[in-house]
Amino acid sequence: MADQVYFAQNIVFPGLEHLNLTSHQNAYIAYGGSYAGAFVAFLRKLYPDVYWGAISSSGVTEAIYDYWQYFEAAELYAPTACVSATQWLTNIVDNILIKKNGTDLPGRLKRAFGLGNITRSDDFANTISVGISGLQSTNWDPEQNSTDFGVYCDAVSSQKVLYPHCADIKSEVQSLILAGGYEDQVDSLVNPMLNWIGWLNDTVVSTCKNKTQDECFTNFDSNFYQKDDLKQTWRSWPYQYCKEWGYLQTGSGVPVDKLPLVSRLVDLNYTSVVCKEAFNITTLPDVESINKHGGFGISYPRLAIIDGEKDPWRAATPHAIGQPDRPSTASEPFILIKDGVHHWDENGLFPNETTPDMPPQPVADTQKMEAMFVQEWMMEWKLHCTVTGKSGTRLDEWEDL
Template sequence: MYEPHSSGKFDLRYFFDATYYKAGGPVIVLESGEDDAIDRLPYLQKGIAHQLAEATGGIAVVLEHRYYGTSFPTPDLSTENLRFLTTQQALADTAFFARNVVFEGLEDQDLTAPHTPYIAYGGSYAGAFVAFLRKTYPDTYYGAISSSGVTKAIYDFWEYYEPVREYGPPDCILATQRLTNIVDNILLGKNITKGLVKELKTAFGLQDIQYNDDFANTLSTGIGGWQGRNWDPAVNDPSFSQYCANITANSTLYPTPANLTRTVKQLVAAGGYASQSATLTTQMLNFISYVNITLVQPCIAGGQTTNECYTTHNASFYALDDITQTWRSWPYQYCSQWGFLQTGSDVPKDQLPLISRTITLEYESIICRDAFNITTPSDTAIINAYGGYDISYDRLAFIDGEDDPWRGATPHAPEAKPRTSTTDQPFILIEGAVHHWDENGLFPNETTASLPPAPVAQTQMDEAAFVRAWMAEWNAGKR
């Protein structure tokens, strides 16, 4: 049964721009997914929603998902009250919106579905969401564009790091694999002493961290920055490039105490790389300095121990469920339905992982048990019933990034069946792109010869073209 929320009211937040609206134009709904609607406002101003509205004479809208931003329908975020947070309920919200909305200043016009064509766009979770929306409510949403849409729910998603391994800078990837292997050989080795483990943690300035899996997980922060890369300098997260520049340098980048150099040489040897000691000692020293600057010092400056900053074993924190604990929304969704636990333990044994093998399903699901008392794997079958890799529908487009770490959960996954792109069912893989790179854009005075990159610019032009074709089909049907 559909529950708008506990009080029976529908009040999900939205923003809209009717600058380009012409009678008969579509409503372009940008689904905010697991973000605050405010975070999506730039896309309304100059991103894909703006571009599609301009191309079609439509209205661009950003719609907020229940239990995110300001759209909290319950007085607290206890597990009991989070029962209304399901993808199915949110899909019904979005259909309800299209059927009932009245836009301020346009009250004299009926802009509800199905009298007006609604086209949904979403990226990441929201990308899968709008694909499901088109398939579930085809009479309400005339079309949908799924960008980096994770339509295949996967509980143990160790493949998250596969595009990083395949497309990342080779020297950085190799260094990360070897440094991670050294750490694992010390943490997981049968003949390794507790003293050596303590020496390893101390070398990184993380001796306060109690659990080995917490320690190893903290070290994965740098490689985890891959997803934040973007073609737009204003949106780009430079942390991955900074991480790689540090661990691949040919000489130490920071002052290094002599005793630390000796310690690191011993750790490299104990980790099984004595024959490559010179190179890996330099790389680990720079890695240690990088961790100190980016993780240790900010934590201490904030008045906490590194264990307080970076532990996942924190049942007392997870027990908090007042309305300010907005972090609870997405973990509840992935613990209950979506999965996507990113492990290092299940990387094939003949392959060096990019994150530690101590990062297991047991570790990644701590939050599920301690925050929500969910002790069984996510019920991914609920999500995959929409079609998984094979989901398709007329006027449903899939736009994905070649280098996206989430590609393995999209219809462009290596395991998925190949498709032919058509105007009715576009299927586009953006060369060199990471996570929904077609979503953001630039004002005309911000563009350059290289920005947006040619593959992104071409994709955005293709999107405008096929949406115009969809609108031509709509108008022909009306006639």
């Protein structure tokens, strides 16, 4: 944030040295999504004299250590058949991997999935969870959208075998369902499980080439974690969540009276491996260093809170289910995009590309509201300049540019 403030207060653009384009004379409005959404919300609150306004889109302003709630959006908004099948099949997996550990059943389960060479059961459980984890990657814009989540849900919801090459393991899958404690649902679960296996083989298992499955899918790779040259750009975000933000997405954190959508073997010990191996961080993240800035309740004039109804990160935003609703005003817009997922307002179309359905009406409406409240903020800026005597950059100068 201090870097952003320095930029705003000192920037001189090449070729435009004759203009004062710093925040001393111009309104700076920050706009970010997800982590950057939280970032700009804090920026507006901590540096109100530098940043005139901010739009926080899917801004994760509440740091949470065990973020098992990430999967609640899928539980609430994915097709019911997809959710039920995933919960039951995941429970079968856990009953075998945890309760039948020490027998030949865990090995048989891995082999049925085409992952017989993954040594650790937690690595296996994590690998097979990628389907239900894909909600965040869905988008109204075809260029941004991933279809994996929908294809996965269609697969595990179907009572037809969609992957014919899996038919020859049907009897083994029936046996595994029995061993997993679902003898009364063998007939209804065998084809969804075959489809889960088929989908996973086509989208995940097949990507592992010229390496062992442990090399492809393990979370325990000390040699990789020790790499710290400047090419290792992956390091910056894990360092931050290990140190302060948390957001470890687990199945173990789901309350015991609910069936999780991902295995309970995906626990805090498993998801924090990177913290220990890459950064030697063995303490809990200091979430209070983030949440002291407002958390769920963050509020400030000319700070807009925009979130998606079906976003897996909604549970870490001011729109989290169970948090108090707020009035939406021009000064403090508070907008939940119906059917929206992760910062859906941040990408758009040129006027000649729009259609009656693109962007979807809730997104189009939100973007229109953003334009309107920013215009109102700029009217306040004009009044502010009149009162304070700030000159700013004149409209005709911008037009010349």
